[in-house]
Amino acid sequence: MIIPLNQHIFNITQQNNLCEGFGNRVWVHPNQQKGSYIQPSSFSSHGSDDWGRGGGGGGGGGRRDNAKSSEFSFSSQNRFSELSAPSTFDRRGMTGDDDDKKLEVIQTDMEIWESSGQWCFSCYSNSKTPLSGFTDFSPEELRLEYYSTRASGDLQGYVNGVNQLLSQWRSRVQELKVMNPAIRTALLSELNNPAPQASSGGFGLTNTTGFGSSAPDFGSRGFGALAPVQASSFSFAAPSGGFGSSGAPSAPTGFGSALAAPTQPLSGFGSSSVPVPLASTFPFAAPASDKPAVASGFGTASGFNFASTANTGSGFGSSFGAEAPVAAGSSSVFGQTSGGFGTTTVPPAAGTGSVSVALNSLFSPESKLAPDELNQFKAKRFTLGQIPLKPPPANMLVV
Amino acid sequence: MSIFGSSGFGTGGTGVFGSTAADSHNPMKDIEVTSPPDDSISCLAFSPPSLPGNFLIGGSWANDVRCWEVQDNGQTVPKAQQMHTGPVLDACWSDDGSKVFTASCDKTAKMWDLNSNQAMQIAQHDGPIKAIHWIKAPNYSCIMTGSWDKTLKFWDTRSPNPMMSLQMPERCYCADVVYPMAVVATAERGLIVYQLENQPSEFRRIDSPLKHQHRCVAIFKDKQNKPTGFALGSIEGRVAIHYINPPNPAKDNFTFKCHRSNGTNTTTPQDIYAVNAISFHPVHGTLATVGSDGRFSFWDKDARTKLKTSEQLDQPITACCFNHNGNIFAYASSYDWSKGHEYYNPQKKNYIFLRNAAEELKPRNKK
Numbered sequence: 001m002i003i004p005l006n007q008h009i010f011n012i013t014q015q016n017n018l019c020e021g022f023g024n025r026v027w028v029h030p031n032q033q034k035g036s037y038i039q040p041s042s043f044s045s046h047g048s049d050d051w052g053r054g055g056g057g058g059g060g061g062g063r064r065d066n067a068k069s070s071e072f073s074f075s076s077q078n079r080f081s082e083l084s085a086p087s088t089f090d091r092r093g094m095t096g097d098d099d100d101k102k103l104e105v106i107q108t109d110m111e112i113w114e115s116s117g118q119w120c121f122s123c124y125s126n127s128k129t130p131l132s133g134f135t136d137f138s139p140e141e142l143r144l145e146y147y148s149t150r151a152s153g154d155l156q157g158y159v160n161g162v163n164q165l166l167s168q169w170r171s172r173v174q175e176l177k178v179m180n181p182a183i184r185t186a187l188l189s190e191l192n193n194p195a196p197q198a199s200s201g202g203f204g205l206t207n208t209t210g211f212g213s214s215a216p217d218f219g220s221r222g223f224g225a226l227a228p229v230q231a232s233s234f235s236f237a238a239p240s241g242g243f244g245s246s247g248a249p250s251a252p253t254g255f256g257s258a259l260a261a262p263t264q265p266l267s268g269f270g271s272s273s274v275p276v277p278l279a280s281t282f283p284f285a286a287p288a289s290d291k292p293a294v295a296s297g298f299g300t301a302s303g304f305n306f307a308s309t310a311n312t313g314s315g316f317g318s319s320f321g322a323e324a325p326v327a328a329g330s331s332s333v334f335g336q337t338s339g340g341f342g343t344t345t346v347p348p349a350a351g352t353g354s355v356s357v358a359l360n361s362l363f364s365p366e367s368k369l370a371p372d373e374l375n376q377f378k379a380k381r382f383t384l385g386q387i388p389l390k391p392p393p394a395n396m397l398v399v
Numbered sequence: 400m401s402i403f404g405s406s407g408f409g410t411g412g413t414g415v416f417g418s419t420a421a422d423s424h425n426p427m428k429d430i431e432v433t434s435p436p437d438d439s440i441s442c443l444a445f446s447p448p449s450l451p452g453n454f455l456i457g458g459s460w461a462n463d464v465r466c467w468e469v470q471d472n473g474q475t476v477p478k479a480q481q482m483h484t485g486p487v488l489d490a491c492w493s494d495d496g497s498k499v500f501t502a503s504c505d506k507t508a509k510m511w512d513l514n515s516n517q518a519m520q521i522a523q524h525d526g527p528i529k530a531i532h533w534i535k536a537p538n539y540s541c542i543m544t545g546s547w548d549k550t551l552k553f554w555d556t557r558s559p560n561p562m563m564s565l566q567m568p569e570r571c572y573c574a575d576v577v578y579p580m581a582v583v584a585t586a587e588r589g590l591i592v593y594q595l596e597n598q599p600s601e602f603r604r605i606d607s608p609l610k611h612q613h614r615c616v617a618i619f620k621d622k623q624n625k626p627t628g629f630a631l632g633s634i635e636g637r638v639a640i641h642y643i644n645p646p647n648p649a650k651d652n653f654t655f656k657c658h659r660s661n662g663t664n665t666t667t668p669q670d671i672y673a674v675n676a677i678s679f680h681p682v683h684g685t686l687a688t689v690g691s692d693g694r695f696s697f698w699d700k701d702a703r704t705k706l707k708t709s710e711q712l713d714q715p716i717t718a719c720c721f722n723h724n725g726n727i728f729a730y731a732s733s734y735d736w737s738k739g740h741e742y743y744n745p746q747k748k749n750y751i752f753l754r755n756a757a758e759e760l761k762p763r764n765k766k
Contacts, residue, residue: 111668115668116636123612130588136587138572138586140527142739146736
């Protein structure tokens with residue numbers, strides 16, 4: 001079994017030291033000499049790449065970790081660099097110096113954060129507990145919120161919410177960079193008197209004040225950690241009405257130059273994601289009631305020949321009562337057609353097993369339709385003799 | 400003449416995909432998987448060794464999970480597809496390769512029987528399920544689901560009620576399982592190790608070695624093939640290597656920077672990208688990281704050196720995985736929302752690439 005997974009060699013105190021020991025060491029492997037390794041990293045300057053730079057312009061470059069000594073330089077040598085010594089976890093030394101160091105580290109980290117374009121909606125800590133004033137949202141959570149909101153047609157609420165988070169982040173970062181005496185005092189008290197620790201069951205941020213809370217609250221442990229992301233509770237309360245027409249996020253969000261929002265946000269996306277029933281209506285109890293949301297355009301079970309090689313003995317059939325494996329010829333159902341998967345929402349009844357070559361999907365993307373065809377779909381009625389042979393785009397279906 | 404054999408990486412036979420020389424969507428000229436999903440790919444998983452051949456599963460934000468067969472000559476054949484009613488965030492295989500488990504924003508997890516091509520719901524949470532793993536213990540088998548509802552639940556797939564539900568301090572952001580160890584990283588830099596022998600229980604809460612949001616985690620094993628630690632990636636272009644019980648934690652545990660822009664130009668601040676996924680090579684024990692910068696890198700954590708960094712793709716790389724014998728490295732190129740909604744282009748094609756991994760992931764020093 002695992003070597004001492006069940007032995008608590010380290011008690012909590014040592015655990016702390018363990019963390020603090022990170023990054024104090026300049027690590028140089030004795031076997032590694034400069035230049036004896038593989039190609040240097042091929043990072044290129046990102047001045048002109050597609051993604052641009054997020055975040056504000058911020059102050060200058062500040063202290064760069066990797067500008068220091070060659071051991072820390074990431075690109076010139078293929079070496080791992082640890083958290084550089086002055087940052088983070090060094091707790092040795094006098095209390096006064098210690099505090100100053102901690103604050104310096106925070107300042108530097110804020111400068112770097114602002115100029116690096118990295119994800120803004122992240123917690124931050126240079127000690128055990130997260131620093132107040134930052135919310136932790138993963139890109140997936142924001143993305144889901146976008147998708148859910150989009151389905152309802154009004155993206156402005158989402159955009160406003162994101163903008164609000166962004167400005168909260170910016171002002172917090174600015175405060176910490178500037179570090180006026182008031183902030184300094186508040187920070188020090190926070191750092192030296194951390195809130196109850198993880199062992200008590202929480203990481204401190206359990207307020208569910210949700211979005212829309214205005215000023216960062218230094219006294220408490222910071223912004224509300226959001227309640228579980230459900231479409232209903234994830235409310236971006238729009239403080240003010242007008243940013244212009246809905247659906248067009250015209251306000252600069254700091255993510256770089258804002259691309260024009262598509263007026264038909266769902267056009268190219270087909271009908272694949274309709275996350276309206278995110279509030280689960282799924283009846284769990286009976287699997288039978290589970291709609292076979294199978295892409296049954298691929299045919300019945302017998303068409304699913306899992307055995308790829310010539311020996312058709314699939315070995316799975318027996319214990320699961322599947323039908324006898326069909327001859328290898330059935331694999332031609334999938335063939336090499338580029339639209340092998342078709343569209344993502346295939347009504348169970350439609351086209352069972354018939355993946356025709358001409359109609360690779362139930363819907364056509366608009367880009368694949370000629371102007372005439374598009375006009376036909378847009379018109380109230382088809383004109384006889386001009387009815388398109390291709391299926392309509394998904395977003396043109398009137399339900 | 401396996402293109403994925405260790406005898407070498409044959410680029411012949413991939414000309415059918417027609418990538419031009421300066422094609423930034425596939426600068427590494429790797430094999431393109433046919434019929435990729437219509438929206439960003441959230442997860443990739445290869446079939447276990449119990450299945451002959453290689454089958455790849457990919458879940459996406461188009462609410463679907465797709466299965467391809469990857470043939471030895473590099474051809475990919477779409478096999479089947481299942482749907483959720485919300486974006487799919489994670490997927491995994493059962494150990495015998497007969498089932499695929501999928502986790503979705505629709506707060507459910509499904510069990511997909513590949514033989515019958517039927518899927519049924521086997522788990523329910525109060526929030527989107529971010530991580531799903533199959534656990535095979537000597538005395539039990541079950542599914543582990545980690546959700547944004549701050550719970551970690553275990554399901555035996557036959558009952559609508561979980562076998563066990565563990566409370567977490569925060570939303571589950573990522574998890575990994577290598578029996579008898581499981582690691583879950585949560586929001587607010589939470590990090591919990593579970594031990595799975597007899598029944599799952601919390602083993603230790605760890606102070607995060609990283610300063611920013613946790614994004615991905617992968618367990619690694621020691622020379623005796625037992626799980627002994629994990630690699631943890633954050634949104635700040637950094638990975639921490641953490642051993643559970645090392646002889647000398649201060650020396651043995653470390654972090655390294657990755658997925659950052661050119662660092663030699665020290666007058667301008669560098670761009671820092673999120674590490675979207677980490678995968679360990681099943682044979683060599685070396686690891687791959689993929690990032691928002693659209694690159695993948697291979698690393699040797701024992702020699703503490705980088706083995707390779709790819710050219711930059713024109714989109715972030717959102718997921719990666721190795722096949723069971725480590726000959727194939729799959730990575731997905733699609734938008735990861737790292738720059739918000741303005742950079743989301745639903746029209747942009749998403750890709751899954753396959754690369755011969757037998758040679759490039761060999762450790763630097765033979766010990």
